[in-house]
Amino acid sequence: MNKLLFGSLFFLTSLTFGQTKDEQMLKDIYKMALTNSKSYVWLDDLSNKIGHRLSGSAGAEKGVLYSKQQLETLGLDRVYLQEVMVPKWVRGEKETAYILDQKNKISVPICALGGSIATPKNGLTAEVIEVKSLKELETLGEAKIKGKIVFYNRPMEPENIDAFVSYGRCGDQRRSGAQEAAKFGAVGAIVRSLNLRLDDFPHTGATSYGNLPQEKYIPTAAISTNGAELLSQKLKENPKLNFYFKQSCQQLEEVLSYNVIGEIKGTVHPEKIMVVSGHLDSWDLADGSHDDGAGCVQSMAVLELFKKLNYQPKNTMRVVLYMNEENGGRGGKQYEAESKRNNENHIFAMESDAGGFTPRGFSLECDEPNFTKVRSWIPLFEPYLIHLFVKGHTGSDIHPLTSTKIVKAGLRPDSQRYFDYHHAANDTFDAINKRELELGAASMAALLYLFDQYGID
Numbered sequence: 001m002n003k004l005l006f007g008s009l010f011f012l013t014s015l016t017f018g019q020t021k022d023e024q025m026l027k028d029i030y031k032m033a034l035t036n037s038k039s040y041v042w043l044d045d046l047s048n049k050i051g052h053r054l055s056g057s058a059g060a061e062k063g064v065l066y067s068k069q070q071l072e073t074l075g076l077d078r079v080y081l082q083e084v085m086v087p088k089w090v091r092g093e094k095e096t097a098y099i100l101d102q103k104n105k106i107s108v109p110i111c112a113l114g115g116s117i118a119t120p121k122n123g124l125t126a127e128v129i130e131v132k133s134l135k136e137l138e139t140l141g142e143a144k145i146k147g148k149i150v151f152y153n154r155p156m157e158p159e160n161i162d163a164f165v166s167y168g169r170c171g172d173q174r175r176s177g178a179q180e181a182a183k184f185g186a187v188g189a190i191v192r193s194l195n196l197r198l199d200d201f202p203h204t205g206a207t208s209y210g211n212l213p214q215e216k217y218i219p220t221a222a223i224s225t226n227g228a229e230l231l232s233q234k235l236k237e238n239p240k241l242n243f244y245f246k247q248s249c250q251q252l253e254e255v256l257s258y259n260v261i262g263e264i265k266g267t268v269h270p271e272k273i274m275v276v277s278g279h280l281d282s283w284d285l286a287d288g289s290h291d292d293g294a295g296c297v298q299s300m301a302v303l304e305l306f307k308k309l310n311y312q313p314k315n316t317m318r319v320v321l322y323m324n325e326e327n328g329g330r331g332g333k334q335y336e337a338e339s340k341r342n343n344e345n346h347i348f349a350m351e352s353d354a355g356g357f358t359p360r361g362f363s364l365e366c367d368e369p370n371f372t373k374v375r376s377w378i379p380l381f382e383p384y385l386i387h388l389f390v391k392g393h394t395g396s397d398i399h400p401l402t403s404t405k406i407v408k409a410g411l412r413p414d415s416q417r418y419f420d421y422h423h424a425a426n427d428t429f430d431a432i433n434k435r436e437l438e439l440g441a442a443s444m445a446a447l448l449y450l451f452d453q454y455g456i457d
Contacts, residue, residue: 022380025449028309030384031219033438033445034439034442035168036308037441038300038304039304042297042300043432044061044296046289046293047293048130049066050066051287052284053280054281054366055089055323056088056252057088057091060323063280064081064257064258064323068081071260074304076262076264078262078263078452079262081261082335084257084258084324084331086254086255086256086323087251087324089114089115089251091284092250093119094448096246097109097221097244099241100243102241108223108230109202109224109226110247111222112204112220114207115327116170116247118251119219125243126243128150128190129145131151131153134177135416137181137184142184146186147186149243150177151190151228151232152173152190152191154192156194158196163414163415163418174194174222175208177220178208179209188245190221190222191220191223192223193228195419195420195424196419199225200224200419201424202222202227202424202425204284204285205423211423221245229405243416258259258323259334259335261318261319261320262300262303263319264313264317266313268314270315272316273345274316274346274349274350275348275349275350276303276317276319276351278296278298279292279325279331280294280296280331281331285424286427286428287429289356290421290432291353294440295353295354297437298437299320299352302441302444302448305441306445315452315455317452332396332398332401335401346403347403347407348412349394349395349401349404349408350408351395351411352410352444354413355413356413357414357416358414358440359436360387360388360413361386361389363392363394364390364409366391370456373454384439388412392410407456411443
């Protein structure tokens with residue numbers, strides 16, 4: 001037989017065999033995830049037996065111990081804790097707020113933003129000035145703002161199909177609203193909740209005072225979208241109305257916490273590390289089932305699935321459950337610092353931090369050759385309705401991670417319902433669909449498997 005023809009036939013046979021092998025592996029991964037994974041049980045325990053896991057809290061400590069114990073049952077090569085110092089902010093008693101319109105006193109739902117200071121003991125009352133942006137705040141200046149409560153009322157844009165785009169375009173008012181208002185002499189700030197629907201759930205989240213001296217800090221809180229609509233309407237009727245709110249939150253000393261890590265050593269390249277991850281901490285209004293209990297148990301399930309399928313990875317696979325993504329990002333930064341100290345070589349990192357909804361695909365941070373490689377795998381994912389492979393942000397906790405060359409991926413679930421629950425009191429276990437959660441874990445395992453098989457270019 002002609003050598004060239006023989007070589008071509010051998011190549012085609014190998015290619016076909018490779019595709020068949022990969023198709024079968026993905027089929028096995030999805031079947032195992034949907035029929036024999038502990039991810040839903042783990043999340044039930046984290047949510048309903050432990051509850052919220054705000055950094056520095058008793059719940060966070062329990063979450064660390066629980067997830068470590070569960071990883072130890074999987075027969076991994078190593079499970080350990082990585083020390084990290086985290087901020088400890090406590091909410092205190094439930095917040096109260098009223099619109100004071102002439103003789104009327106109308107209660108509205110609010111919650112303190114993470115990192116905010118408290119109001120005076122008896123609360124804070126002042127006139128309100130409504131703005132739509134930080135830029136509008138600047139145009140008003142100190143003359144119109146000093147002594148007032150600034151009300152940031154820019155809604156999330158409903159026209160974007162990707163709800164994270166809408167979130168990103170109005171998040172500055174929550175992150176920096178208090179800091180900027182204080183520069184013009186405001187005595188407080190109220191921020192419209194970052195939520196696409198109208199409801200009575202105020203959504204918390206981190207705020208920052210930047211480089212302001214502590215004596216310039218002002219209390220800041222989120223108001224529900226229904227509350228924001230009502231306040232805006234009342235201001236149109238009476239621009240001189242007052243607003244009252246009371247909160248007793250405080251920032252305490254930093255405390256010791258941990259990232260939780262488990263790994264399977266690679267059989268060919270143990271020195272090359274592939275990470276799959278989520279963040280173990282959550283806000284304190286609920287149990288954080290979507291943000292980010294789902295991402296944690298999905299990441300744990302990836303290694304669980306490989307162990308149950310007796311898959312021996314070529315590269316070292318590591319699950320990392322980070323602490324303190326919500327109000328500091330200390331876990332991701334500490335993991336990167338330890339990685340550099342130990343001269344570790346990460347070739348791939350994946351994060352799930354967008355909820356436990358139906359997976360649609362992945363966002364990627366990589367060069368063109370690796371992006372082309374990922375897109376060549378689309379036919380393998382099509383039977384599972386995974387179609388979205390785009391470049392974009394992959395995750396806050398893996399963002400600091402650097403190596404000589406690394407590919408990063410973020411699981412992209414359907415985003416339409418995520419901000420109904422994000423940072424709010426309704427982010428609870430009953431909002432989780434078991435099958436959607438498991439499909440997300442399977443999709444993560446499938447992509448990790450393919451990168452383990454074929455490496456990065």
